[in-house]
Amino acid sequence: MLNIIRVTSDEQFNEVGASIIASLLQTNPRANLGLATGSTPVGVYNKLVELYKEGSVSFAQAHSYNLDEYIGLPSDHPESYRRFMNDKLFNHVDINLENTHVPSGSKEHPEQAAKEYNQLLDAAGQIDLQILGLGHNGHIGFNEPATELHAATHVVELEEDTRQANARFFDHIDQVPTHAVTMGMGSILKSKQIVLLAKGESKAEILARALMGPLTTQCPASMLQTHPNVVVIVDQAAGELLK
Ligand SMILES: N[C@@H]1[C@@H](O)[C@H](O)[C@@H](COP(=O)(O)O)O[C@@H]1O
Numbered sequence: 659m660l661n662i663i664r665v666t667s668d669e670q671f672n673e674v675g676a677s678i679i680a681s682l683l684q685t686n687p688r689a690n691l692g693l694a695t696g697s698t699p700v701g702v703y704n705k706l707v708e709l710y711k712e713g714s715v716s717f718a719q720a721h722s723y724n725l726d727e728y729i730g731l732p733s734d735h736p737e738s739y740r741r742f743m744n745d746k747l748f749n750h751v752d753i754n755l756e757n758t759h760v761p762s763g764s765k766e767h768p769e770q771a772a773k774e775y776n777q778l779l780d781a782a783g784q785i786d787l788q789i790l791g792l793g794h795n796g797h798i799g800f801n802e803p804a805t806e807l808h809a810a811t812h813v814v815e816l817e818e819d820t821r822q823a824n825a826r827f828f829d830h831i832d833q834v835p836t837h838a839v840t841m842g843m844g845s846i847l848k849s850k851q852i853v854l855l856a857k858g859e860s861k862a863e864i865l866a867r868a869l870m871g872p873l874t875t876q877c878p879a880s881m882l883q884t885h886p887n888v889v890v891i892v893d894q895a896a897g898e899l900l901k
Pocket of ligand 1: 694696698725726792798799
Protein backbone atom coordinates (compact mmCIF):
# COMPACT_ATOMS: atom_id res chain seq x y z
CA MET A 659 0.00 0.00 0.00
CA LEU A 660 1.25 3.45 -0.90
CA ASN A 661 0.74 6.31 1.47
CA ILE A 662 1.68 9.58 -0.22
CA ILE A 663 2.59 12.49 2.03
CA ARG A 664 2.74 15.79 0.18
CA VAL A 665 4.77 18.54 1.78
CA THR A 666 5.02 22.19 0.91
CA SER A 667 8.54 23.09 2.03
CA ASP A 668 11.99 21.58 2.42
CA GLU A 669 11.70 22.07 6.15
CA GLN A 670 8.52 20.01 6.25
CA PHE A 671 10.03 17.38 3.95
CA ASN A 672 12.95 16.91 6.31
CA GLU A 673 10.80 17.02 9.44
CA VAL A 674 8.40 14.37 8.18
CA GLY A 675 11.23 12.10 7.03
CA ALA A 676 13.20 12.49 10.25
CA SER A 677 10.15 12.03 12.47
CA ILE A 678 9.32 8.67 10.86
CA ILE A 679 12.84 7.44 11.66
CA ALA A 680 12.85 9.00 15.14
CA SER A 681 9.46 7.47 16.05
CA LEU A 682 10.67 4.05 15.00
CA LEU A 683 13.78 4.38 17.19
CA GLN A 684 11.65 5.55 20.12
CA THR A 685 9.51 2.42 19.97
CA ASN A 686 12.25 0.06 18.79
CA PRO A 687 15.69 1.37 19.80
CA ARG A 688 17.37 -1.69 18.28
CA ALA A 689 15.81 -1.16 14.85
CA ASN A 690 17.57 -2.13 11.65
CA LEU A 691 17.65 1.00 9.51
CA GLY A 692 18.15 0.79 5.75
CA LEU A 693 19.82 4.02 4.69
CA ALA A 694 20.31 5.79 1.38
CA THR A 695 22.72 8.34 -0.03
CA GLY A 696 22.15 10.96 -2.72
CA SER A 697 21.19 14.59 -2.20
CA THR A 698 17.54 13.97 -1.29
CA PRO A 699 18.01 12.45 2.19
CA VAL A 700 20.68 14.96 3.31
CA GLY A 701 18.17 17.35 4.92
CA VAL A 702 16.47 14.44 6.66
CA TYR A 703 19.80 13.38 8.14
CA ASN A 704 20.50 16.97 9.24
CA LYS A 705 17.15 17.04 10.98
CA LEU A 706 17.89 13.72 12.69
CA VAL A 707 21.17 15.18 13.99
CA GLU A 708 19.16 18.12 15.41
CA LEU A 709 16.70 15.74 17.07
CA TYR A 710 19.61 13.78 18.54
CA LYS A 711 21.22 16.96 19.90
CA GLU A 712 17.92 17.95 21.50
CA GLY A 713 17.81 14.54 23.18
CA SER A 714 14.71 13.41 21.26
CA VAL A 715 16.31 10.39 19.59
CA SER A 716 19.15 7.96 20.21
CA PHE A 717 20.87 5.64 17.77
CA ALA A 718 22.91 3.92 20.48
CA GLN A 719 21.40 0.50 19.88
CA ALA A 720 20.42 0.90 16.24
CA HIS A 721 21.97 -0.96 13.33
CA SER A 722 22.19 0.46 9.85
CA TYR A 723 22.57 -1.07 6.42
CA ASN A 724 23.23 1.16 3.43
CA LEU A 725 21.93 0.41 0.00
CA ASP A 726 25.00 0.72 -2.12
CA GLU A 727 28.59 1.76 -2.69
CA TYR A 728 30.74 2.71 -5.66
CA ILE A 729 33.39 0.22 -6.66
CA GLY A 730 36.93 1.49 -6.65
CA LEU A 731 36.72 4.52 -4.37
CA PRO A 732 38.66 4.19 -1.12
CA SER A 733 36.25 4.32 1.85
CA ASP A 734 37.67 7.72 2.89
CA HIS A 735 37.21 9.22 -0.61
CA PRO A 736 34.95 12.28 -0.26
CA GLU A 737 32.40 10.76 -2.65
CA SER A 738 32.37 7.23 -1.28
CA TYR A 739 29.03 6.40 0.31
CA ARG A 740 30.77 5.27 3.51
CA ARG A 741 32.32 8.71 3.84
CA PHE A 742 28.99 10.36 2.95
CA MET A 743 27.21 8.51 5.74
CA ASN A 744 29.94 9.22 8.29
CA ASP A 745 29.98 12.92 7.36
CA LYS A 746 26.23 13.46 7.10
CA LEU A 747 24.95 11.32 9.94
CA PHE A 748 27.04 8.75 11.77
CA ASN A 749 29.74 11.11 13.10
CA HIS A 750 27.11 13.43 14.58
CA VAL A 751 24.94 10.96 16.48
CA ASP A 752 25.52 8.25 19.07
CA ILE A 753 25.40 5.28 16.68
CA ASN A 754 28.13 2.71 17.24
CA LEU A 755 30.15 2.81 14.00
CA GLU A 756 30.61 -0.94 14.25
CA ASN A 757 26.86 -1.30 13.86
CA THR A 758 26.83 0.72 10.63
CA HIS A 759 27.19 -1.21 7.42
CA VAL A 760 27.93 0.02 3.91
CA PRO A 761 28.86 -2.49 1.21
CA SER A 762 32.57 -2.64 0.50
CA GLY A 763 33.55 -1.04 -2.80
CA SER A 764 36.61 -3.27 -3.06
CA LYS A 765 38.07 -3.04 -6.54
CA GLU A 766 39.92 -6.32 -6.23
CA HIS A 767 37.04 -8.53 -5.08
CA PRO A 768 33.70 -6.86 -5.86
CA GLU A 769 31.77 -10.11 -6.30
CA GLN A 770 33.04 -11.36 -2.96
CA ALA A 771 32.10 -8.03 -1.34
CA ALA A 772 28.56 -8.38 -2.73
CA LYS A 773 28.28 -11.94 -1.46
CA GLU A 774 29.47 -10.97 2.01
CA TYR A 775 27.07 -8.06 2.21
CA ASN A 776 24.24 -10.32 1.26
CA GLN A 777 25.20 -12.76 4.01
CA LEU A 778 25.27 -9.85 6.44
CA LEU A 779 21.75 -8.82 5.40
CA ASP A 780 20.50 -12.38 5.73
CA ALA A 781 21.97 -12.59 9.22
CA ALA A 782 20.39 -9.25 10.17
CA GLY A 783 16.94 -10.60 9.31
CA GLN A 784 14.57 -7.90 8.26
CA ILE A 785 15.20 -4.19 7.77
CA ASP A 786 12.58 -2.34 9.81
CA LEU A 787 12.64 0.87 7.79
CA GLN A 788 14.26 1.33 4.41
CA ILE A 789 14.89 4.87 3.19
CA LEU A 790 15.05 5.21 -0.59
CA GLY A 791 15.82 8.00 -3.02
CA LEU A 792 14.80 7.74 -6.66
CA GLY A 793 17.09 7.82 -9.68
CA HIS A 794 15.94 9.77 -12.75
CA ASN A 795 15.77 6.48 -14.63
CA GLY A 796 13.73 4.78 -11.90
CA HIS A 797 16.62 3.13 -10.11
CA ILE A 798 16.48 2.44 -6.40
CA GLY A 799 19.80 1.86 -4.68
CA PHE A 800 21.77 1.16 -7.83
CA ASN A 801 19.25 -1.32 -9.25
CA GLU A 802 19.30 0.05 -12.77
CA PRO A 803 16.57 -0.51 -15.40
CA ALA A 804 17.25 -3.85 -17.11
CA THR A 805 15.50 -6.85 -18.60
CA GLU A 806 16.13 -8.70 -15.35
CA LEU A 807 16.46 -7.50 -11.78
CA HIS A 808 18.40 -9.20 -9.01
CA ALA A 809 17.03 -10.14 -5.62
CA ALA A 810 20.36 -10.22 -3.77
CA THR A 811 23.25 -7.79 -3.40
CA HIS A 812 25.19 -7.70 -6.65
CA VAL A 813 27.69 -5.83 -8.76
CA VAL A 814 26.15 -3.50 -11.30
CA GLU A 815 27.45 -1.50 -14.23
CA LEU A 816 26.14 2.04 -13.91
CA GLU A 817 24.12 3.56 -16.73
CA GLU A 818 25.60 6.55 -18.50
CA ASP A 819 22.63 8.62 -17.25
CA THR A 820 23.36 7.67 -13.68
CA ARG A 821 27.04 8.52 -14.01
CA GLN A 822 26.12 11.86 -15.52
CA ALA A 823 23.61 12.62 -12.77
CA ASN A 824 26.26 11.86 -10.15
CA ALA A 825 29.08 13.68 -11.99
CA ARG A 826 28.05 16.90 -10.21
CA PHE A 827 29.72 15.53 -7.08
CA PHE A 828 33.03 14.85 -8.84
CA ASP A 829 35.47 17.16 -10.67
CA HIS A 830 34.99 15.30 -13.94
CA ILE A 831 32.71 12.56 -15.24
CA ASP A 832 35.74 10.33 -15.85
CA GLN A 833 36.16 10.16 -12.09
CA VAL A 834 32.67 8.73 -11.55
CA PRO A 835 33.05 4.98 -11.02
CA THR A 836 31.61 2.74 -13.71
CA HIS A 837 30.44 0.04 -11.31
CA ALA A 838 28.80 -0.22 -7.93
CA VAL A 839 27.64 -2.83 -5.42
CA THR A 840 23.96 -2.58 -4.56
CA MET A 841 21.48 -4.27 -2.32
CA GLY A 842 19.12 -6.21 -4.57
CA MET A 843 15.41 -5.73 -5.10
CA GLY A 844 14.60 -8.75 -2.91
CA SER A 845 16.36 -7.27 0.12
CA ILE A 846 14.73 -3.88 -0.41
CA LEU A 847 11.24 -5.32 -0.83
CA LYS A 848 11.66 -7.54 2.24
CA SER A 849 11.85 -4.42 4.48
CA LYS A 850 8.97 -3.99 6.91
CA GLN A 851 8.41 -0.40 5.85
CA ILE A 852 9.83 1.67 3.00
CA VAL A 853 10.05 5.46 2.88
CA LEU A 854 10.62 6.79 -0.63
CA LEU A 855 11.86 10.37 -0.80
CA ALA A 856 11.41 12.45 -3.95
CA LYS A 857 12.00 16.16 -4.40
CA GLY A 858 12.04 18.51 -7.34
CA GLU A 859 10.57 18.82 -10.80
CA SER A 860 13.18 16.53 -12.35
CA LYS A 861 11.68 13.59 -10.41
CA ALA A 862 8.01 14.24 -11.28
CA GLU A 863 7.80 12.09 -14.39
CA ILE A 864 9.74 9.11 -13.09
CA LEU A 865 7.86 9.24 -9.78
CA ALA A 866 4.53 9.06 -11.62
CA ARG A 867 5.81 6.14 -13.69
CA ALA A 868 7.06 4.38 -10.58
CA LEU A 869 3.87 4.79 -8.56
CA MET A 870 1.18 4.70 -11.24
CA GLY A 871 2.76 3.03 -14.27
CA PRO A 872 3.00 -0.66 -15.07
CA LEU A 873 5.28 -2.90 -13.02
CA THR A 874 8.36 -3.22 -15.13
CA THR A 875 12.00 -4.08 -14.67
CA GLN A 876 12.64 -1.02 -16.86
CA CYS A 877 11.56 1.08 -13.88
CA PRO A 878 12.80 -0.79 -10.81
CA ALA A 879 10.98 1.61 -8.46
CA SER A 880 7.66 0.42 -9.94
CA MET A 881 8.14 -2.78 -7.91
CA LEU A 882 7.41 -0.72 -4.81
CA GLN A 883 3.74 -0.90 -5.82
CA THR A 884 3.78 -4.53 -4.64
CA HIS A 885 5.00 -3.66 -1.14
CA PRO A 886 2.45 -3.58 1.70
CA ASN A 887 3.83 -0.52 3.49
CA VAL A 888 5.40 2.29 1.47
CA VAL A 889 5.33 5.92 2.56
CA VAL A 890 6.22 8.38 -0.19
CA ILE A 891 7.30 11.85 0.86
CA VAL A 892 7.06 14.30 -2.04
CA ASP A 893 7.33 18.01 -2.42
CA GLN A 894 4.97 19.91 -4.70
CA ALA A 895 7.24 19.77 -7.75
CA ALA A 896 7.94 16.02 -7.57
CA GLY A 897 4.29 15.26 -6.86
CA GLU A 898 2.98 17.34 -9.77
CA LEU A 899 2.06 14.40 -12.01
CA LEU A 900 0.56 12.18 -9.33
CA LYS A 901 -3.20 12.04 -9.45
N1 LIG B 1 22.71 5.39 -5.62
C1 LIG B 1 22.05 6.64 -5.39
C2 LIG B 1 20.61 6.38 -5.12
O1 LIG B 1 20.48 5.62 -3.92
C3 LIG B 1 19.88 7.70 -5.03
O2 LIG B 1 18.56 7.49 -4.63
C4 LIG B 1 19.89 8.39 -6.37
C5 LIG B 1 19.15 9.71 -6.40
O3 LIG B 1 19.96 10.73 -5.93
P1 LIG B 1 19.47 12.19 -5.58
O4 LIG B 1 18.75 12.07 -4.28
O5 LIG B 1 20.74 12.98 -5.45
O6 LIG B 1 18.61 12.64 -6.68
O7 LIG B 1 21.22 8.59 -6.75
C6 LIG B 1 22.26 7.67 -6.50
O8 LIG B 1 22.54 7.16 -7.73
